[in-house]
Amino acid sequence: SLPSSTKLPDINASLALSQFARLEEFLQQRRDIGGVFHNALAESFHRTLTQNGDGENVFYSFPVLLEGSMKEAAAYAKTKKVETHPAFADSLLSVGDLENSDCPNAKTMLMRCLLFPLYPTLDRTSVVQVAKVLSTLP
Numbered sequence: 001s002l003p004s005s006t007k008l009p010d011i012n013a014s015l016a017l018s019q020f021a022r023l024e025e026f027l028q029q030r031r032d033i034g035g036v037f038h039n040a041l042a043e044s045f046h047r048t049l050t051q052n053g054d055g056e057n058v059f060y061s062f063p064v065l066l067e068g069s070m071k072e073a074a075a076y077a078k079t080k081k082v083e084t085h086p087a088f089a090d091s092l093l094s095v096g097d098l099e100n101s102d103c104p105n106a107k108t109m110l111m112r113c114l115l116f117p118l119y120p121t122l123d124r125t126s127v128v129q130v131a132k133v134l135s136t137l138p
Contacts, residue, residue: 029120030058033127037062037118040131046073049113061115063087064134070114073137077116082133087113 019026034057041048041064049063066073070086077084088094088110093103116130 026120027058030060030118031056033118033120033122034059034062036127036131037116037134040134041137043135044137046134046137059118061085062118062130062134064114064116064137065109066112066114066137068138070112073114076138077114077133080129080133082130083117085115086110087115 038048045067047065049065051057064073074084074086086094088106091106091110093106093110116134117126118130122130
């Protein structure tokens with residue numbers, strides 16, 4: 001009784017099953033790359049978002065909470081051939097569905113959080129390049 005848009009075609013389902021079998025490996029690769037990025041970012045004056053307590057950070061990308069301009073940091077990363085994306089570009093606040101007063105801390109996050117690529121198939125050269133950008137962000 002599901003709509004056809006919620007069903008995976010056979011090829012996508014096969015791909016999902018093969019990737020699910022390697023889930024722990026993918027998660028470990030993300031942890032390892034995230035560790036490299038975290039150490040690189042520690043050389044700058046920016047920081048990342050982390051989960052407190054017993055939780056484990058397993059990012060689908062690497063969020064950086066910037067101390068300066070997001071536009072400047074994104075332009076710098078682009079000159080180094082590193083693709084970034086504003087973390088909350090599709091949030092209700094960014095598209096105008098909320099007033100700033102409804103979520104007073106959200107505006108800061110919207111204006112300062114930039115995502116860097118972090119996925120298990122990043123090759124070593126790419127990891128080194130992203131880490132270099134993170135450590136030298138303006």
